[in-house]
Amino acid sequence: MHVIRVPSSLDYSTVDSVFQQCAQVAEGKALFDAGYLRFVDPQGLVGLLSAGALLKRRLGQAPHLRLPRQTKVLGYLARIRFFEQARRFFSMQARRPREFAASSDVLLEITPVTTNSDVHAVVDRVQSRAGTILTRTLGYPLVTVVQFSVVLSEVCQNIIEHAEAPGWVAAQAYYWAKRRERWMLVIAVSDLGRGFRESLAAEHAGGYGKRWGDGTALEAAFLHGVTRFQDSGRGQGIQQIRRQVRRWDGLISIRSGTARIADVPDWDDTPALEQGLARFPGAQINIVLPAKERGKEKSRMTDPGPDS
């Protein structure tokens, strides 16, 4: 039995450790031990789902997921509808909670994205919920709701049009006590598709010669708007998302294959380009938007754990 230890704090900065452990598992049975999970953000959750799906595909059987011991973490996982997706890829003990009230700071529960209609559903849901979180919690102007919907629409379309495989999106606001003493909104997107390098290879690898790889493919798409389509109207989605995230002083990163590329604001120390990471065959997009002002911690009813 291969044991994959899920960090006690699972977010965009620690989820790579899960993929690194998964890379060592080639056959047999696997257990994801999330027993000590105390904090998890949307990127951690869709990353965990992706890791489970990848191992199930590789091993030919569902890995087991040991659930968190803390009841409030379990409650959060139920509220963000983690279990609805996780049961497709993991075997689990039947200890999970059954019913939870809707959460005020879960902007978008973990939502599978496979079709055009799914993107419309995501935009509809966010339009009806985003106002309060974006204006009251983050201090953004009301018009931001539409701009935020556009960002979500474009990142979800990236799954459908480029990955050609299923994926998930989730978004939540929470209080970052340790890092910034302010509220943050995290948007996480993950797909199990073919990744940027393969998606772009037929049209663009030749131009890069021996330099072609995960890092150069991400640079081509992220920095230069390159796509596999001949249509000159394509490829602007990511460029426009980057522009909008910069205006909000946010962080955006894309991880695909063995590389990650990012637009990094002053308040974060994520490297602009990382290579040599554990292989992830699809793509993950992570967006973190900070509140305009530092604010006091609000109700923790929906907070996933004490370590935030």
Place this chain on the structure above:
Amino acid sequence: MNGFGVDPVAIDLRRLVERQVASLYAHLVTRPTGRAVRMAIESQLASAGEMALSVIDFSEVHVLDFSCADEVVAKLLLHYQPPEEATRAFFIFRGVSDLHLEPIQAVLERHRLAAVAEPPGGRCRLVGVRSDADARVWRSLEERGALSRGEVPAQLPDEVDRTTLESLVRRGLAFQRPESGDYLALSNLMRSLMG
């Protein structure tokens, strides 16, 4: 015949989406939705005469993303106003708020296009890629509403401006009456045809 040789076609995007694309879709998002909307617009324009002025109304559209704008605005213009060819239809994008303008401006810049947009309750403006001469001559015609052929040398004494006026007509950003050669701002043509 209305004397202009142009058929007016008014298109309410929200109704078009509900009727011909998907009644459940409240927003103009995703490329397939934009493509379906563009094809529905092209279908309506196919039943018009050889030359049409289409007023495409965004007033009831709440969310417009970049992919949809690329199909509904840029691809539509490229189809009816191909580069280096005379325009086959004129377009005014009506009810364009600042939130619509951002994706529209982005896709126009991407394709090196310009278009006429009318904000809610405001006057038409030229958006997208335009030179200083484009902006100057277009605004001059817009403020006057019309310019007879005989008035052109006096109103536009600079050769560059006269060439620019011809270019605006060719790109579907101004109208020239076929029989008289007089020039009309698209907003004036719209009022004349649609009231």
